[in-house]
Amino acid sequence: MNKFFKRMVKQTEFYVFLIIVVLSLVIQVRSGLFFANNNIVDLLRSMIVPSMYAICALLAFVSTGPDVSFPLIAALSSYLALIVTNNLGLEDTSWFITFIIGIFFGCIMGALNGFIIVRYNFPSLIVTLGTSSLFSGILLGAFEAERMNLPKNLAAFGKASLITVKNAKSGLGSTLPMTFLLMIALYIIAYLVLNKTMVGRGVYAVGGDEVSAERAGFNVKGIRFGIFVVNGGIAAIAGLSYAVMSMRYLPTEYAGGEMIVIAAIILGGTRMTGGIGTLKGCLLGTLLLTMVSNSLILLGISVYWQKVFIGAIIIIGTAVSAVQSHAGRKAKTRLKKETA
Amino acid sequence: MKNLKKFIAIIAAAAMTFSLAACSAEKTTTSSNKKETKESASKDKNGDLFDVSRYKSDKDKSEWTIAVVTKDNTSNWFKRMEVGVNDFGKETGIKVIQKGPANADAASQVQVIDDLINQGVDALCVVPIDPGAIEASLKNAMEQGIVVITHEASNQKNTLFDTEAFTAKDFGSAIMDALAKDMGEKGKYAMMVAYTTSTTHMEYANAQYERQKEAYPDMKLINDGAVPSAESEESIDTSYERAKEILKSNPDLKGFTGVASTDCPGIAKAVEELGLDVKVVGVGTPGEFKPYVESGTISTIKLWDPKGSGHVMCKVASMILSGDEVGEGTDLGIAGYDKLQLIEGENRCLIGQADLTITKDNINDYDF
Numbered sequence: 037m038n039k040f041f042k043r044m045v046k047q048t049e050f051y052v053f054l055i056i057v058v059l060s061l062v063i064q065v066r067s068g069l070f071f072a073n074n075n076i077v078d079l080l081r082s083m084i085v086p087s088m089y090a091i092c093a094l095l096a097f098v099s100t101g102p103d104v105s106f107p108l109i110a111a112l113s114s115y116l117a118l119i120v121t122n123n124l125g126l127e128d129t130s131w132f133i134t135f136i137i138g139i140f141f142g143c144i145m146g147a148l149n150g151f152i153i154v155r156y157n158f159p160s161l162i163v164t165l166g167t168s169s170l171f172s173g174i175l176l177g178a179f180e181a182e183r184m185n186l187p188k189n190l191a192a193f194g195k196a197s198l199i200t201v202k203n204a205k206s207g208l209g210s211t212l213p214m215t216f217l218l219m220i221a222l223y224i225i226a227y228l229v230l231n232k233t234m235v236g237r238g239v240y241a242v243g244g245d246e247v248s249a250e251r252a253g254f255n256v257k258g259i260r261f262g263i264f265v266v267n268g269g270i271a272a273i274a275g276l277s278y279a280v281m282s283m284r285y286l287p288t289e290y291a292g293g294e295m296i297v298i299a300a301i302i303l304g305g306t307r308m309t310g311g312i313g314t315l316k317g318c319l320l321g322t323l324l325l326t327m328v329s330n331s332l333i334l335l336g337i338s339v340y341w342q343k344v345f346i347g348a349i350i351i352i353g354t355a356v357s358a359v360q361s362h363a364g365r366k367a368k369t370r371l372k373k374e375t376a
Numbered sequence: 377m378k379n380l381k382k383f384i385a386i387i388a389a390a391a392m393t394f395s396l397a398a399c400s401a402e403k404t405t406t407s408s409n410k411k412e413t414k415e416s417a418s419k420d421k422n423g424d425l426f427d428v429s430r431y432k433s434d435k436d437k438s439e440w441t442i443a444v445v446t447k448d449n450t451s452n453w454f455k456r457m458e459v460g461v462n463d464f465g466k467e468t469g470i471k472v473i474q475k476g477p478a479n480a481d482a483a484s485q486v487q488v489i490d491d492l493i494n495q496g497v498d499a500l501c502v503v504p505i506d507p508g509a510i511e512a513s514l515k516n517a518m519e520q521g522i523v524v525i526t527h528e529a530s531n532q533k534n535t536l537f538d539t540e541a542f543t544a545k546d547f548g549s550a551i552m553d554a555l556a557k558d559m560g561e562k563g564k565y566a567m568m569v570a571y572t573t574s575t576t577h578m579e580y581a582n583a584q585y586e587r588q589k590e591a592y593p594d595m596k597l598i599n600d601g602a603v604p605s606a607e608s609e610e611s612i613d614t615s616y617e618r619a620k621e622i623l624k625s626n627p628d629l630k631g632f633t634g635v636a637s638t639d640c641p642g643i644a645k646a647v648e649e650l651g652l653d654v655k656v657v658g659v660g661t662p663g664e665f666k667p668y669v670e671s672g673t674i675s676t677i678k679l680w681d682p683k684g685s686g687h688v689m690c691k692v693a694s695m696i697l698s699g700d701e702v703g704e705g706t707d708l709g710i711a712g713y714d715k716l717q718l719i720e721g722e723n724r725c726l727i728g729q730a731d732l733t734i735t736k737d738n739i740n741d742y743d744f
Contacts, residue, residue: 182451208623282612330621339607
């Protein structure tokens with residue numbers, strides 16, 4: 037028990053968790069609404085898309101480096117999926133088909149990232165920045181994408197709810213969309229692959245030390261390429277989920293989502309230098325930032341101070357993680373084994 | 377053979393020297409050109425940038441290009457504006473282009489403006505996302521003799537004329553009057569804007585609050601009158617989440633206003649989902665708000681026709697290019713803009729009387 041506790045105290049996730057607990061208590065005391073069932077459901081709903089993005093960001097950081105193209109991949113692949121669904125008359129099929137189409141396009145875009153990064157050994161930040169603006173140009177310039185309604189199959193999927201709660205006191209309800217299940221499924225798959233398969237361990241190995249990984253027999257280029265392809269697929273799922281949840285396709289609302297997600301996973305203990313980062317941390321970091329940005333009105337903080345607050349949380353959280361990083365430098369190798 | 381090689385080498389060397397010489401010659405000419413333009417620019421700086429007569433164009437009408445820069449070209453609002461802009465193009469035969477930033481943020485808009493300046497357009501009509509952020513670009517444009525007209529930016533300094541469909545104060549008051557009527561002049565209300573840096577949105581919001589304090593004492597703005605109550609960041613989903621939060625912390629809310637086109641759909645979605653009786657009044661296009669107007673959640677739409685605004689900006693720009701006088705009382709020949717009002721504050725503002733009120737009863741008369 038003591039050993040377990042000692043180990044826990046060494047992890048960044050633990051401190052993020054502490055911040056979350058303290059913050060939620062503060063919000064509860066100030067507003068009396070935080071632990072209401074409808075508020076919790078709202079919070080989970082808001083977390084769905086950012087936490088899907090967080091997997092993309094995590095995989096990229098752990099194996100290669102930053103990937104900032106996922107919001108635009110999400111936007112473009114969802115657009116293509118909707119267009120294909122509409123034009124091939126697939127509105128009456130299952131929502132699953134549209135998602136598969138989206139994932140297909142997402143993977144292609146991810147493969148483009150992966151190809152350039154792996155083949156020419158360019159820094160991933162620059163490449164993904166470039167492809168982001170490329171995709172954005174294609175979406176808004178070449179296709180002239182506009183806001184549009186969803187095809188019937190997705191609209192039906194969006195209307196279906198997983199859980200509906202009603203707050204007995206205020207009479208306000210809230211529903212959790214089905215996309216929540218997609219997010220859970222993604223996390224379970226990612227967990228199993230990262231921790232229980234050789235390829236998954238390879239992802240960490242490649243990011244930790246490329247040369248050692250190669251000598252240990254991992255296919256460094258293959259793994260990195262694969263990561264970006266998978267990222268494209270996940271981004272597509274996130275993009276379609278966003279459309280499903282707002283019941284409309286909104287092409288301009290995707291861009292710019294990457295920064296808060298990256299902040300969230302760094303908060304959650306992912307190292308920018310690669311090789312270290314956990315799914316648990318991703319979820320906690322995303323939860324913290326979603327909680328902060330969704331509770332400031334409950335706290336009655338004025339619009340002008342809200343941004344100051346969010347900025348402060350990011351800096352404090354990252355500082356905790358940085359201090360941890362200094363302390364944990366000696367134990368780096370051990371930590372690496374314990375990741376995820 | 378050896379000789380041939382030598383010969384070729386000499387020829388090549390000669391060619392290189394010549395080309396070098398040519399290069400350097402070219403360089404000197406360009407640099408002297410630059411000097412000239414610099415001189416003329418500095419001369420311009422001494423003159424009055426805001427002197428409208430400076431911008432009269434010597435070119436023929438058919439060679440003019442008027443560029444309209446929007447906040448976000450994909451939204452129905454700016455698509456409707458494009459209709460007006462194209463109408464103007466067809467009517468006059470002047471080349472018009474409408475462009476928007478890829479992302480609805482100020483930095484991307486700056487880029488669009490700078491690109492257009494480099495393309496050498498004759499007039500720039502801009503609907504700024506953040507007036508402060510584009511100030512330098514617009515100044516640069518004016519220094520190069522480009523006519524700059526803005527819309528929805530009454531505090532933009534570097535513009536020849538800002539054009540508005542009405543004064544922000546009148547419009548804000550009109551929104552409040554509509555809300556008060558719909559919610560029975562009693563109860564708590566909240567207001568949303570896109571960004572607190574959006575000048576006109578803030579002016580509407582402040583005018584609403586002023587009007588309420590003055591005329592409707594039984595109404596109360598939440599958070600002790602903090603204006604605005606929330607920011608939607610030009611996103612329907614954010615608007616929905618913020619509205620939900622506000623409704624959670626103020627379950628007795630009776631009214632909600634939203635002044636960006638993304639605000640009301642989000643607010644209405646939240647209100648309907650929570651099953652509350654909240655009247656939503658706001659700015660947006662009838663096409664997009666129709667389902668909510670028909671269900672009664674959005675009780676009144678207040679707006680102006682972006683088609684008219686686009687037309688007006690181009691028209692004013694073309695009048696300046698051709699050296700015509702624009703000012704108090706000018707008739708642009710566009711409905712609602714037949715007797716312009718000129719207000720000189722931080723800039724010169726041309727104002728029409730072109731506000732529209734749309735409710736369930738007349739929503740089918742508007743096709744955008």
